[in-house]
Amino acid sequence: MPGSPLFVPPRQAPAATAMILTQLGGIANLHLFSPSADKEGDRFSSCDWTPGASCDRFRSRCPNRGIRKMPRSRILFFDDDPAILDMLHAYFRDEFDVLTACDVVEAQRILDEQDPEVIVSDKRMPGIDGIDFLVEDMRRRPDRIRIMLTGITDRETILDTINRAHVWAFFEKPIEPSRLRQWRIILRNALEVVELRKEVRRLRAEAKIRSEEDYAAARLERMGIHEAVERVAGIDRLDIVLQGETGTGKNLVARAIHHLSPRRDRPFRTLFVPNLPKELIEAELFGYKAGSFTGAARDRKGAIEMVEGGTLFLDEITEIPPPLQVKLLRFLQEKAFETIGSSRTKRADVRIIAATNRDLPAAVAEGSFRKDLYYRLGHTIVIPPLRDRPEELPELIDHFFVKHRSLNERVTRISDAGWRALLEYEWPGNIRELDRRIRDAFIHARRDALHPVDLFPDRPLPAVAEPTLRELKARFEREVVRERLLRHRGNRKETARSLGITYEGLYKILKKHEIS
CATH class of the missing domain: 3.40.50.2300 (Response regulator)
Structure with missing residues (x-):
């Protein structure tokens, strides 16, 4: 212009x-x-x-x-x-x-x-x-x-x-x-x-990465597994099992191991096994050749080949069928595999981090998980549930409050009752449930604060005893007398005069309500 x-x-x-x-x-x-x-x-x-x-x-x-x-x-x-x-x-x-x-x-x-x-x-x-x-x-x-x-x-x-x-x-x-x-x-x-x-975008990306890394490090510290994660991350050839209840943060721990390892600049990929039909798990892992089965119109690489040099996170590994566990065991031992429909052996340098919410020794004992695969997977890190680390709750609540604040700009805080409800809850769904409840509370809240009814709409409100008329009158009398005393800076004669009662009458009220 x-x-x-x-x-x-x-x-x-x-x-x-x-x-x-x-x-x-x-x-x-x-x-x-x-x-x-x-x-x-x-x-x-x-x-x-x-x-x-x-x-x-x-x-x-x-x-x-x-x-x-x-x-x-x-x-x-x-x-x-x-x-x-x-x-x-x-x-x-x-x-x-x-x-x-x-x-x-x-x-x-x-x-x-x-x-x-x-x-x-x-x-x-x-x-x-x-x-x-x-x-x-x-x-x-x-x-x-x-x-x-x-x-x-x-x-x-x-x-x-x-x-x-x-x-x-x-x-x-x-x-x-x-x-x-x-x-x-x-x-x-x-x-x-x-x-x-370009420089602003680069700096923002670096700041985000540093922020995420700092957040992950603080989380691992509070989980009590920071030293274990740092120790195993540096052992590049060691495959790892993460054991913990659903929603405890196994994905975060897996990413932390990857970023602390020599493979940090290589790909990281998550394969959530329960999401896959059992007949397609092998295809997702190892890939397939065109025409090897109905619907295979062209060659496709599997997850292992896609993350060459990096880390593959297999979430809920116990859901892999026993016949396919044999092929996974072979890959862990030899780093070799065949795609479906091909007899040519391929090799890939990939670190496996597996996760499960089950007790692996119990799964081995009942025969649903191979004993040799269990021993070959290497070191196990147990992630404690959220109810066992209550000191982490306030920071997590603040984190998810900031994360979801844009969903409802009217909400500026969590009420005192809301905080008490969050801190006293057992959290059977762990961190994932905490994230969901705070997100949903923002969506449904109609006031400037998140209250228990917003955070736990599926829980009945605690029964509250309704005060009697006598209790209401006594509460009103006490509040009025306290307010007048403050207004007259503790002068009892002026307070009694403003209330239209005698000095002796005021003295009896003060004694009855234990007002000093």
Whole structure:
């Protein structure tokens, strides 16, 4: 907009594109019309475009490709005039990776394949409105810088473009050579904004990771298993079993082991076995070849192959059928397996962390879990239930309150009765139940605080004895006398006078209610 450092002010200086190319002189001749002027290592090869050439010919003779010396910022110029694209390419190619398109199909292809940081688009083009094109791009890639190339200076149109497409700046037509220097500065500023946005995203991601790691470390400390987790995480070849009730945080412990291990930069994947039909567990673990069973239309890798070099977390491992336990045992011993429908042996370097809410020795004794697999799985970490670590409850309640606060902005706190109800509850569903109850309480709460009725709607409210009329009168008398005493700063004579009773009458009331 006018007054903004990003707004290029209108000038009444029309000039034909050919004249601009002539004024640019050496740049145009050197980089556009003289194939012999190309030097080895240039980003783009020169072209022999001539005035009047069609858009198709321009695109075919000046492709957006070349030998890349070093990564440079990509800018897409989208205009239906090949001469303007040629000129812009010539002027900016020394500093930026200049991409050009003169129809919407080519522009969309470049956006999909090259993902430029900046788009400079003409407003009026055959078959498409430039504003609509930028609006659609904004929906797909909100953080891209969009600049409008236009001869329109109408205030309403400019405001509409800014609001709809989040246009960052305007370049005005007709183009004059003197303006190109200003455009270069604006493009540099735009690319600085792009880099700053990337840095902000990176820092936020790092802060989130650090926050999650700090939270996990604090949780492990309160569980009393922090040292055990750190010890086994560093033993890279040791497979681990996590044993604990449903909802105790086995997934958190598994992720902590992965992030503390030498495999932290490799994939981590969870396979929740009870969610899978028994006949498909093997396919999910080891993969399959096309045609190996009904519905196997193409080859598919299994979870083990997908996390090569990383960690696979098998949640509720006791749900794996005994015949498949034999194949899992072989993988643990030899790190070798075969996909379904293939006889070729594959190998994978994958650490297995298994979890169960059952007593594994009891499962072995009853025959539902193989004894050799139990012994091969390695070290077992027992995770205590939430009722055995009440000191962790306040921090967990605060954590889930903050996590779900956006569900109901009216709620600002948990009432005293709500806190008592949360701290006194046994939590048979452990952390998962605590998370769900606080989430649901936010959804259903109608006041500014979470009360027991919000947190435990499925529990009957405790019976409350209703006070008698005599008790209500006594309570009222006591509160009124206390309030008057405070108002008169403990002066009993003034208090008795304000209440319309004698000093002796006030003394009897104070004694009856034990008011000092």
